[in-house]
Amino acid sequence: MIYKKPEKNQRKPNAQRAQLEARIITAAEHAFARTGFSGTSMESIAEDVGISKQNLIYYYPNKENLYRRVLQNTLDMWLEKMAFTEDEATTPAEIIRHYIEGKLQLSYENPEGSKVFAHEIMNGAPILKDYLLSHLQPQFEKDIALMKKWAAAGEIKNIEPEHFFFTIWAATQTYADFASQISLMLGKKKLARKDFDNAANFLTDMVLNGIVANSGK
Amino acid sequence: MIYKKPEKNQRKPNAQRAQLEARIITAAEHAFARTGFSGTSMESIAEDVGISKQNLIYYYPNKENLYRRVLQNTLDMWLEKMAFTEDEATTPAEIIRHYIEGKLQLSYENPEGSKVFAHEIMNGAPILKDYLLSHLQPQFEKDIALMKKWAAAGEIKNIEPEHFFFTIWAATQTYADFASQISLMLGKKKLARKDFDNAANFLTDMVLNGIVANSGK
DNA sequence: TTGTAGTTTTACCAATTGGTAAAAACAAAT
DNA sequence: ATTTGTTTTTACCAATTGGTAAAACTACAA
Numbered sequence: 174m175i176y177k178k179p180e181k182n183q184r185k186p187n188a189q190r191a192q193l194e195a196r197i198i199t200a201a202e203h204a205f206a207r208t209g210f211s212g213t214s215m216e217s218i219a220e221d222v223g224i225s226k227q228n229l230i231y232y233y234p235n236k237e238n239l240y241r242r243v244l245q246n247t248l249d250m251w252l253e254k255m256a257f258t259e260d261e262a263t264t265p266a267e268i269i270r271h272y273i274e275g276k277l278q279l280s281y282e283n284p285e286g287s288k289v290f291a292h293e294i295m296n297g298a299p300i301l302k303d304y305l306l307s308h309l310q311p312q313f314e315k316d317i318a319l320m321k322k323w324a325a326a327g328e329i330k331n332i333e334p335e336h337f338f339f340t341i342w343a344a345t346q347t348y349a350d351f352a353s354q355i356s357l358m359l360g361k362k363k364l365a366r367k368d369f370d371n372a373a374n375f376l377t378d379m380v381l382n383g384i385v386a387n388s389g390k
Numbered sequence: 391m392i393y394k395k396p397e398k399n400q401r402k403p404n405a406q407r408a409q410l411e412a413r414i415i416t417a418a419e420h421a422f423a424r425t426g427f428s429g430t431s432m433e434s435i436a437e438d439v440g441i442s443k444q445n446l447i448y449y450y451p452n453k454e455n456l457y458r459r460v461l462q463n464t465l466d467m468w469l470e471k472m473a474f475t476e477d478e479a480t481t482p483a484e485i486i487r488h489y490i491e492g493k494l495q496l497s498y499e500n501p502e503g504s505k506v507f508a509h510e511i512m513n514g515a516p517i518l519k520d521y522l523l524s525h526l527q528p529q530f531e532k533d534i535a536l537m538k539k540w541a542a543a544g545e546i547k548n549i550e551p552e553h554f555f556f557t558i559w560a561a562t563q564t565y566a567d568f569a570s571q572i573s574l575m576l577g578k579k580k581l582a583r584k585d586f587d588n589a590a591n592f593l594t595d596m597v598l599n600g601i602v603a604n605s606g607k
Numbered sequence: 608t609t610g611t612a613g614t615t616t617t618a619c620c621a622a623t624t625g626g627t628a629a630a631a632a633c634a635a636a637t
Numbered sequence: 638a639t640t641t642g643t644t645t646t647t648a649c650c651a652a653t654t655g656g657t658a659a660a661a662c663t664a665c666a667a
Contacts, residue, residue: 190643207513212429215625226625228645236625288512294571295505296424305574313575330599336592339572340561347560354511355556357522358530375553382547383600407613432655443655445615453655 194232196222201233202243206288209296210240241300244293247286248304254279255342256312258319265323266385270377276345277376281369287349313338329384337384341376348372413439414449419460423505426513427457458517461510464503465521471496472559473529475536482540483602487594493562494593498586504566530555546601554601558593565589 200221204213215236219229233239257272280287293301320334348355348369356364417438421430432453436446450456474489497504510518537551565572565586573581 208428209426209509210429211425212427214623216623225646227627227647230626231644234626291508291512291567292426294568295508298570298574302570302574305571310575330595332595333588333592335576336589337596338575339564339568339589340557340593340596343560343564343568344557347556350508351511351556351560353515353519354522357515357519358527358555359552371550372553372556375550376557378547379549379554379557379600380596381600383596383598431653433653442616444617444657447656448614451656 193222193224197229197232197239198243198246201239202247202285202289205240205243205292206285209289209292210236215239243289244300247283247289248301250283251279251286251290252308252312255309256316258312258315265320265328266381269380269385273341273345273377273380274373276341277348277369277373280345280349281364281366284349284352287346291346291350327386329386332384337380341380344376345372410439410441411449414446414456415460415463418450418456419464419502419506422457422460422509423502426506426509427453432456460506461517464500464506465518467500468496468503468507469525469529472526473533475529475532482537482545483598486597486602490558490562490594490597491590493558494565494586494590497562497566498581498583501566501569504563508563508567544603546603549601558597561593562589 197218201213201218204218204221207213213236215229216226218239219226222229233242254272254275257268259268259271263271290301293299298305316338317334320329320332320337323329324331324334348364352364355368356362359368361368414435418430418435421435421438424430430453432446433443435456436443439446450459471489471492474485476485476488480488507518510516515522533555534551537546537549537554540546541548541551565581569581572585573579576585578585
């Protein structure tokens, strides 16, 4: 008898599992985006994927687990666009323009994630609170400082940077979170790429004219 | 036997009932604001009021009923601040300033209502859709036209008014809907009157500088 | 003091909730 | 063909859900 390393043999082509897991995450994201954590049932997610509830539970053993996974998934691509500290060599106007465009693109590409985030915040951020404090807050602080430096150097007007960020966040995320209302107002079935481009143009124009010292253009 | 008009005698001092109904509405608003329609249970609302679920059902016979009531309650005070057509005699700058202040005051005074509204929209506005189309949309159209007139007259820059409104709505409602995130960022337990004043100052300054032709001031 | 309208409590109920346990089906390596 | 790990199905379950039905309680007018 020889000692044989009991190396895990992975029979199933792992790709298939990954694919199903991805489909589950997508369905879950969709569901949580509409009705939040407590308003969503595991059954409905499973149904959406086309598997049984028990089978769903096999992959994600409980609801909070699944929810955290969805939240984390989104947050990863989210947070990096939430703060704008970057290459300080470029001008404030360019940084701000780039920032607005990036956030709007995110709303366009991942509106569901934005909504899941919104639900969590409106519920008092019970799960995200720590994360926001430890990850977003420091970045926020840094960006505030940067804008104050700009103001001191006369590159932008002497505004309150905090509210600048709240406004940009709100104005960009609204095209994801409130898409149904916006498309209703515009008389469209669904928001298209073009609408996001228009939004980007409007927003950057207004913001740059509004706060950049030498009038943006 | 004389025919006596069976006039309804209202024994219970009607005021007491009205008071309890108001307490229920408040509790319901609070609950729906956190977790939306499907995420809220009648039990939890009753508990919050301090009565039994069956007693709650005596006053509001079913959940959707109660939800519609809460929604309507909010909407009444909501919609009139959602459009700004008014006295056309005043200047665009004054109208816009007044508009922003009004919307922010609403967010300050009734943040719960704002959140209920947000939940409804994020869920695709299943109940509000018709109302928005018949009430908000026409006002919206009118205001768009007004702003275009301003632009044609050279009073404001040639922007896209639709996105102007989306931005203002988002930027003002965010202080209600996302209050938990904002207060987290500002390092405060709760947003105070002062924070809303600051927001109003920032927003009006930026917007007026950004879109009014003769630079707002 | 009794009738009556308004209110609250008690007793249920079927459906849905998130979740467990274990049996069965499946697929691949030996 | 058999073992072995992976996946799916079947069978449950206690708790919670929105809601019904009716009994019991309350207070006031006659």
